[in-house]
Amino acid sequence: MPPTASKSPAAVPDAPTLRQRLLDKLPPALADSYSEEQIEGIRILLGDRTWGKHSIDSRGSFAIPFFRWRFYWVFLFGRNRRAYSRTERHLSLVMMLAMGAGFILLCLLLGLFGLYLLKSWLGIDLLPGSSLGLWDWVNS
CATH class of the missing domain: 1.20.5 (Single alpha-helices involved in coiled-coils or other helix-helix interfaces)
Structure with missing residues (x-):
């Protein structure tokens, strides 16, 4: 398929989060102008994380005095939905x-x-x- 061919976002079955985050918020004429390859590229870029909903999602960062580095911590807990x-x-x-x-x-x-x-x-x-x-x- 040539990159200039356009596909409707509804024709992309693998992009529920992408549609929710981006394409549904755009004017319909603009959303329809993206090709399937472009939508897939945007999905990869944004990291389509349909599995990213956790029961506990606690993230933060902290700095140690007299050091110029900052550190972060992440605690995730939830059902594993990955294959x-x-x-x-x-x-x-x-x-x-x-x-x-x-x-x-x-x-x-x-x-x-x-x-x-x-x-x-x-x-x-x-x-x-x-x-x-x-x-x-x-x-x-």
């Missing part, structure tokens, strides 16, 4: 499995610790003459 690549899907699965295994292991260790303390509190001695010392540590 994962194959590598990200595999890493996400591995991390989810590792977190699940870690949670189960932590629960198991806390449960065994609680059962050991209960056994010691009731005075049950399963292996005479041996102790982990946990009951003495908790009592002290």
Whole structure:
């Protein structure tokens, strides 16, 4: 398509934020004069971030006294709406499995610790003459 050919902004399916931010605010004759390539270029330039709505979006900057630099901080929290690549899907699965295994292991260790303390509190001695010392540590 030659760059001078014009397309209506409605013909660009991938530009909802661009239309909302720019093209809908322009007079219709001017908005209709942009070609599809021009609209795509503007979308890339503006960074069409339809995923950029976060539950928590906290940003700020600060300066340290006696230094000429300014620093910024960003804290974003919200549901991930991006499409994962194959590598990200595999890493996400591995991390989810590792977190699940870690949670189960932590629960198991806390449960065994609680059962050991209960056994010691009731005075049950399963292996005479041996102790982990946990009951003495908790009592002290």
